Structures are given as structure tokens and as C-alpha cells.
Amino acid sequence: MRNLKVFISYNGAEYHGFQRQENALTVQEVVENTIGKLLKIEPPVIFGCSRTDAGVHARRFCFNVKIENNIPCMGFVKGMNTILPEDIAVLSCEEAEEDFNARFCTKAKEYVYLINNKPARDVFMRKLAYHYPHKLEIEKMQQAAKLFVGEHDFGAFCRSEGRKRVKSTVRTVYSVSVEENSGFVEIKIKGSGFLYNMVRIITGTLIYVSEGKRSCEDIKTALETGNRLFAGITLPPDGLYLNEVYY
């Protein structure tokens, strides 16, 4: 039995996230069916590195799949890209150790939240960026971003349904950067793991900091008390990208 480690990218606009669901189209379902079609087998189960919410994108997403077929890795990449719809692409494929699991072996993940900060909407970034037309206070956001770095209880930066799913809401954030480039603001967060909606709430809190609705003190309080009210809003999925997975 081979264990293939595959990197894909996808435009999540038309999907209800990665993970298979009843009655809703997901990336997992489409990829599994495509593997089945390519190898002329029953669609196998693939193991993704992460759930992603409806509408969230992935620049690099990893899954592994166990197959018997001896198709060369290069042939797998080309064959998949011929059959897959235009909003999913296979970037690479390699043989992995038998015990490699794309979800449980991750060392870190990096997300990017992309904001169109120009006055007018960007007609080429529909569903690919969050449009925030008022000038963002980048330096204030950069100062506040530093507070998230380190091991913290991120319970205040987690959607309430998500808290019940996990044993602990403690996570380690390795870095948070806020960069402005040609009217777009990119917030990049790398961490050991992420809670439900954590990136969208952290970025929403940084927007509130720019607006003066939250202060650095509020963020410290949120991290100390786990009280969601000291954090900011949850930004929409359109601007969120899984940028990289580290093993």
C-alpha cells in the first residue's frame, strides 16, 4: 500500500469547506471522486490537514491518501489536473512514510487574511479579499499583533461552538505580521494549531484596534480571561487563505 502526500490549492468560493458533508459540495468530495475516476477505483478516503470553513481558500493544503495503484507521482499530478474543476489544482505529489497523516503530523500552519483597503471594490478579487474601504491604521495593528505571539489561551478568539470540540484552547502563535502593499493589507499568522474561527476573530480584533473600538489592554484582558467580549468581530471567510502547512 502506498501513502501519497499531496499538496493542492483551491478557490473555496463555491465550496462548503474542505471536509465532506451531507447535502453540500465540499473540496474533499470532489478530490476523492476525481481520484476514483483517474484510477478507476471506488473513491478512496483522503485525510486533509485541516477543515476549512465554507468560502475559505487554500494556497497550499496537504492531504494524504492510501492507494494500491502504481501510477507515477507525476502522472497523478497531471491526470488529476486534467479532470479536476478549474478551482482546484494539484501542486505536487510524493511518496510518504506509511504512518504519515496530513492532519496529525502538522508541526505548524500559516494563514493569510487579505483585505482590500482601497476605496473602491476590486473587481478582480471578488470573494478573494475582504473589502474594508476606510484607511487602516497599520502601525496600531502591528503593535497589537505582537500581543498574540506566544503560548496563550485563545478561548476568547474562538467561536463558542468550537470550544466544546477541543480539550484545550491553549495554542502557540509563532508570528503575526501586518503588511500593506498596493492598497491590500495582508495579515499573516503562523501557529501550532488554530481554534474554530480563530484567525477570523484575531483579524477582526485588529480591525477594531484600527477603529479604536478595542485597545492593546483589551487584547491582554481577552487573552487572560478568555472573555470573547474583549475581542472583536469575526471577519467573513472571503479573505482567508490557508497559506502553508509545515511538517
Place this chain on the structure above:
Amino acid sequence: MRNLKVFISYNGAEYHGFQRQENALTVQEVVENTIGKLLKIEPPVIFGCSRTDAGVHARRFCFNVKIENNIPCMGFVKGMNTILPEDIAVLSCEEAEEDFNARFCTKAKEYVYLINNKPARDVFMRKLAYHYPHKLEIEKMQQAAKLFVGEHDFGAFCRSEGRKRVKSTVRTVYSVSVEENSGFVEIKIKGSGFLYNMVRIITGTLIYVSEGKRSCEDIKTALETGNRLFAGITLPPDGLYLNEVYY
């Protein structure tokens, strides 16, 4: 009577070009109807700086429109953007002289042709770039690009139906650049005016130069003889953007 000079951008993927047509949705029709709705008048005729083909995009496109209404320019921009679909945006609006005409007053136009030159398709650039997966020979293309600069008869770089539309096929190209950046190749062409499919044939010829199917000598012959056979293919509209209009 006011004469408004308006810049818009549009994602042309879903439109049959700018210019109004029977039985096909065009940018002109949508913009005219939106002005009618905003000002509660019969949709006025707008004068665009250019036709663009079906599927072609515009980063900056200018039109003028004569109206009686005294809506402030800023109100026009905001009101239009509230009503327009997400793939068209108004960038600016200003008062113009009575005799300003967006088509006839252009001094120059600049087009960009965008090529995804990475092995895999880019799921975020569907219908926004031409995917050419084989490594392009940028230096050869840059050498060949220089040959187009200057006043030439571009008859060989014009779709045959287009030749009959114009008195002369002589045009002046001010500059052609070929730049590679993070896997994307951007070909930028600025000129006095352009023939039907001229940019898509010039860029297709540069691709042929990269592939060794055409030489610099062939381009010189094409410019001297007007013989279409010495030029290259016509690239698809997906990668083409009207980048700027100069007055």
C-alpha cells in the same frame, strides 16, 4: 448640460465586451442602465474609450456621459457602486469640458497581457490570466518585443475582419515590456491606438518566438509585408487588460 468623465474597472469574464450589442450582455448596457436607475432617468448613452472583446478586462477604462442632473461627482461614484454588480466598479468621476469625448480624445492606451507561467493552473486567476505551463524564454521575448516599437504598418497583427473597419493599419507603439514576477509574465504595450486583436496577436507572436516557431526576422517581415503568416497565434481574451487610457 454636464459632461462627466468617469473611470471604471471591470472583470470582463461574464460580458460580451464593452460595446452594446443585441442579444448579448455588455458592460455598456449594464452601466447605462445603472445610471438610469441612480438618476431616475431614461438610461443615457455613454461614450467608451474603446471597444473591448468578449472576456477582456479593464483595470482603468474611461467613458463620458452627458447629464442634466446635478448629483455631486462623489455621490455619483458611491451611488453607482451601490447599484452596479460586483464585477464593475466606478473608480472616479469628474466634470469634463463640453467637447471631451472619451473615445476621440485619447492620446494613448496601455494594455497588459497576463500569463500564468507556472506548471499548475492558478485557481485564483480563473479567466484572469492565460495559463502557459512551459517555461517562457523571457530574454528572447524582450529582444523581439523591441521590434514593435515605433510607427509601423501593423496589418499583419490584425484580425482580417478588423482591417476593413479602418482607413489605415499604421499605428505607433511607444513601448513594449516583458516582465516576469513570481511565476507570472506580464507583457505591457503602450501605443497611440490598436487594431482589432492587435495585442493578442503581438503577444501570441512573442510566445511563438519563445517556442522558436518565429524569429526576429519573421517579425520584421510581418511588419514590412503586412503578411499575417509571419506573425503568431491570437491568444485568448482571458489574459488581456486595458490597463490605462491617456488624455
